[in-house]
Structures are given as C-alpha cells and as structure tokens.
Amino acid sequence: MLKAVLLDLDGTVYRGKSAIPGADETLQKLRDKGIRLFFVTNAATRSRVGVVEKLAGMGIHAKEEEMYCTTYATARYITSNFKDKTVFCIGEKGMKDEFKKHEISVVEDDSAGIVVVGLDRTIDYDKLSVGYKTIMKGAEFIATNGDVVYPVEDGFLPGAGVMVAAVESCTSKKPFIIGKPEIYFAELIHAENKLDKEEMLIVGDRTDTDIRFGRNTGIKSVLVLTGVTKKEDIEKSNDKPDYVIESVNELPELVEKLSLS
Numbered sequence: 001m002l003k004a005v006l007l008d009l010d011g012t013v014y015r016g017k018s019a020i021p022g023a024d025e026t027l028q029k030l031r032d033k034g035i036r037l038f039f040v041t042n043a044a045t046r047s048r049v050g051v052v053e054k055l056a057g058m059g060i061h062a063k064e065e066e067m068y069c070t071t072y073a074t075a076r077y078i079t080s081n082f083k084d085k086t087v088f089c090i091g092e093k094g095m096k097d098e099f100k101k102h103e104i105s106v107v108e109d110d111s112a113g114i115v116v117v118g119l120d121r122t123i124d125y126d127k128l129s130v131g132y133k134t135i136m137k138g139a140e141f142i143a144t145n146g147d148v149v150y151p152v153e154d155g156f157l158p159g160a161g162v163m164v165a166a167v168e169s170c171t172s173k174k175p176f177i178i179g180k181p182e183i184y185f186a187e188l189i190h191a192e193n194k195l196d197k198e199e200m201l202i203v204g205d206r207t208d209t210d211i212r213f214g215r216n217t218g219i220k221s222v223l224v225l226t227g228v229t230k231k232e233d234i235e236k237s238n239d240k241p242d243y244v245i246e247s248v249n250e251l252p253e254l255v256e257k258l259s260l261s
C-alpha cells in the first residue's frame with residue numbers, strides 16, 4: 001500500500017525562483033489523504049532548515065522532518081558510519097551549518113578523517129590542495145551528489161559533480177555518493193521512517209537522477225513534465241518512468257488510482 005511520496009524539488013515543486021502554481025495546495029491534499037511527504041533533493045548548499053525557509057519564501061509549506069537534502073543525508077551518513085571523525089568541506093556555509101548541528105567537527109586543514117565535496121561556488125586552489133592532501137593521507141571521500149550541471153533561470157551552471165571530478169582526478173579515488181541516483185536517500189528514509197520501497201513513490205523531473213533513482217532502489221517512479229526532461233526525451237532515455245504526468249498537481253489523482261488498484 002502506498003504510504004509516502006518522495007518529491008524532487010527543482011523542476012517538480014518549484015521552477016527557478018517560483019513555485020509550480022497550485023503545488024502547495026496539492027501537497028496539502030496529499031497530506032490530508034494520509035500520504036507522508038519527503039522532499040528529496042541533491043541540492044547541497046543549504047541546511048535542512050535553509051531549504052525549508054527557501055520553500056516558505058515561495059509559499060510552499062514543508063516541515064523540517066520532511067526535508068531530505070544532501071547536506072542532511074551526508075551528516076546522517078557520517079554520524080552513523082564515522083562517528084568522531086573530523087571533516088574537511090569543499091562546500092558552502094549551509095553544509096557546514098548542517099554538520100555543526102549534528103555535532104560533526106569541521107576543520108580547515110588536512111588533519112580531517114573525511115573530505116566532503118559538494119557544490120562550492122567559491123572553490124579555489126587552496127581548498128583543492130587541502131582536499132587532495134587529506135584524501136592522500138587516508139581520509140574518507142564523500143560526495144554530496146554527482147550532477148555535473150544544475151538548472152538555473154536561463155539554462156544550466158556547473159554543478160557539484162565538477163568539483164567532485166577535480167578531486168577524483170588528482171587523488172585517483174572514487175567517492176561514496178549520497179545523492180540521487182545513488183540509493184542512500186532510500187536507505188535513510190527507510191531507516192528513519194520504517195517505510196519499504198513498495199510503500200513509496202519517487203516523483204521528479206529528470207530521468208537521469210530521479211527516475212534512475214527509482215530504478216536503482218526499486219521504488220516506482222513518476223516523471224513530471226515541468227522541468228528538465230521533455231516528453232520527447234523519454235523515448236531516448238534508458239530510464240523509463242513508471243508513470244508520466246504533466247505536473248505535480250496530477251499526483252492526488254494518480255495516488256488515488258494506485259491506492260485502489
């Protein structure tokens with residue numbers, strides 16, 4: 001039985017700087033039906049609270065416990081697997097804020113036990129050098145996500161994957177990747193909310209992240225056509241969604257149908 005919907009954010013719930021019209025009401029409709037919502041986003045520049053505030057600014061209501069962004073998921077991965085290790089971040093303030101909230105100590109030199117790489121719009125040679133030295137001394141290498149580009153108002157910009165690739169190429173080491181299409185979000189949501197893959201749906205706008213995440217985890221996937229992937233792209237993609245809808249606003253109807261079948 002369907003109990004929860006995992007929702008991508010950019011291109012799904014909002015686009016650029018504004019909400020998809022009707023999205024907030026639609027999300028509340030789903031909650032009213034008893035469906036739990038989890039926002040699952042690869043975005044790595046804000047803390048959990050930071051993403052909730054960003055959504056509120058667009059008129060979208062979300063609770064902190066519904067928010068699964070890569071900064072939160074990375075912090076949880078570190079506290080469950082590498083308790084007491086210190087971290088060096090190639091990442092922004094939102095990442096460090098989230099880590100501090102989980103009592104992870106962030107250091108600024110090559111003494112760290114873990115290097116976390118995410119989108120960092122002020123990356124420079126010094127940060128790369130410290131990251132490189134730390135990993136070569138044996139530190140764990142974690143990437144928030146592997147997206148090489150991410151959508152902005154007028155196209156795309158270089159994403160976290162570019163910084164990850166830089167560290168990967170000088171160290172010849174592969175990172176553990178937290179974000180979609182890798183499966184860690186599903187494991188974390190399962191562990192924290194006691195939900196199985198048959199009880200969830202993943203909804204997103206990209207076949208290469210959201211829909212592939214569904215394929216990798218065995219969670220049924222829904223593609224919305226309000227973001228990156230267009231109807232004509234589905235044919236060409238190896239990652240076929242289970243369902244295609246125009247926008248998030250068609251979700252209550254689909255959820256109803258799936259609950260009856």
Ligand SMILES: [Mg+2]
Nearest residue numbers: 008010011205
């Ligand atoms: Mg998206």
